[in-house]
Amino acid sequence: MIKKLIFTLLLFALPLSFAAITNATILNVSFNPAERVPVNMSWDTGSKSYMDSVGGNPDTVIQVCVDNPANIGEIQNKYAMFVYRTGNVSGFQNISKDNTGKDHTQLVNCSGSCCMSAINNVGGQPVGPYNFYSGTAVYPAYIYAIVSDDEIFTESDTFIAVGPKSHLRGTYSTNDVEASYTPSTGNVSLTITGVTSYTSSGSATNTVNMPYFQIGVCEPVAGLYAWGCTGGYSGASRGTSYSIFTGIVSPPDTSKYTKYYVINGMNSSFCIGPDPAVTSVTLTPSTQYAAGGQVLVTVGIRNDGNVDITQPINVDVYFDGQPVQTLTVAGGLTRYTSTTRSFTLDTGLNASGPHTILANLSTTTIADCDPSNNQSSSTLTIQKTYLVRTFINGTESNVFPDVGRPYNLTVNVTDSDGIPANVTVRITEVNGISLFSPIQRIDNTSTPYRGLKSVSYGETKTKNGLVDFAIIPTGNKIYTPEYAYLQASEYVGNYSLYIKLFDTNTGAELQQTNGTALISEYNFTVSNMSARLPSPGEEGTMHVIHQDEYVSEITQYAYNVFAAISKWLGI
Secondary structure (H helix, E strand, O other), rough: OOOEEEEOOOOOOOOOOOOEEEEEEEOOOOOOOOOOOOOOOOOOOOOOEOOOOOOOOOOOEEEEEOOHHHHHHOOOEEEEEEEEEOOOOOOOOOEEOOOOOOOOOEEEEEEEEEEEEEOOOOOOOOOOOEOOOOOOOOOOOOOEEEEEEOOOOOOOOOOEEEOOOOOOOOOEEOOOHHOEEEEEOOEEEEEEEEEEEEEEOEEOOOOOOOOOEEEEEEOOOOOOOOOOEEEEEEEEEOOOOOEEEEOOOOOOOOEEEEEEEEEEOOEEEEOOOOOEEEEEEEEEEEEOEEOOEEEEEEEEEEEEEOOOOOOOOEEEEEEEEEEEEEEEEOOOOOEEEEEEEEEEEEEEOOOOOOEEEEEEEOOOOOOOOOOHEEEEEEEEEEEEEEEEEEEEEEEEEEEEEOOOOOEEEEEEEEEEOEEEOOOOOEEEEEEEOOOOOOOOEEOOOOOOOEOOOOEEEEEEOOOEEEEEEEEEEOOOHHHHHHHHHHOOOHHHHOOOOEEEOOOOOOEEOOOOOOOOOOOOOEEEEEEEEEOOOOOOOOOOOOOOOHHHHHHHHHHHHHHHHHHHHHHOOOO
16 A cells, blocks of 8 residues: 655754745655654565655655745745755755656645645645655665755755654664774774664665765754764765764864764764773682682773873772772873783781672773773672681690690680681591501502501580680600601601681581681691600699590590500500
């Protein structure tokens, strides 16, 4: 079905021959002037054109209105036509014809403040078909109309921009025009690489290849489609690169300029100027650290603009909103180049859990084409660490004076948030005296030498961060200097006594700290590796915790077992 369209032309502030012309839009006529509803043009797949076919009932009319009926003479019987146009770029492309082949029509049907080309059977006016024409009205555009005193249309005639609902729908794909800017010449390149048109059912790729593009680099003058252009071309083709002057040569890094590249009246903005950007915040070696650990923070900084930055670029870094560092790129950055700046952050006494490290551009004297890229952040997760303090017989210490002597040991555990920690405490003695598997040399014929290492451990849980128990370091005399010739360390390793902590629920080992650095375990030392019998005055003077809760019985039994072993072995 042939659509009936009427175009009412909306004037934006362009230089006009007819000062009284006031408005425009596209309306659906359907032979009834009361049904004037804005529409988008349909797309004819056969001709790849935004038009209804010429012939039969007229498809469109042009309507032009003035500010007052008294001024109707300024448009009555004048001539008009639809064109592609871009601002003040010289040249235009007509996109319409009547049924006689003329590319224009006459404004003969006048009423009130408006005149239009004839509509069939409306008010008894004669037929005057006027159409968007196959082969020319093929590209997306914001339409212009020209009004002329005669049938010869020139640049000196009145160009009237059609309103935003009166356009040929579609989009253009181009090269990166902003990135093509050359400061020394002030030029950009513009290449139309693709055209997408829209039908009532959706988008369609437009493959028509005709030199009908009106292109330019412009600035808005007063209206939505009224452009003051510094350069451009009429009759441009798809796939060809055009160099266009922007009017901006060698700008400083303190200025930015918003320009538009315009194709058949349809615009896209681009910026001329620097664009300092914070592109990334990277944490090395990972994003999870134990409290007290150090993290290398690396900030990516880029000039994503098409103008060099010559002054220093400052970036402030914040830890949970508190400033911790200012990073500087002293010499600035040339356009489209990047760099990094790094510093070491000590997680210190910060609470466990997630923390935000944010880098923010702080220099305010550099022009900025895109302020939205001035920040970047990363999340640092601080894992809890645990601090162990031990008290031997009531005195804070990690040194046992003698082996074979019972001690009262108190273990106090707090986490890095300063909270008493309920955890599993495992105290381990390696290569002490073991009845079950005494350390042994197994093979000394080849290296590495083989032996049997002895490991004994006790395990308990803290309550409110505390636990008390009895401990008897057994030591081992073969680690004393007089037995060095036995080379015990080469066969079974050294003697050690230490505490490790574990999550009571999951069994996972917990990270310890000594208050200044991370440690793998809390170590004790034993001063005297040779068992020392108590003096008569010391004998029976010690009472350890839980002595009557198995400790004395187990100790007595161990004495008996040692005695039995000695007799079995005849030693």
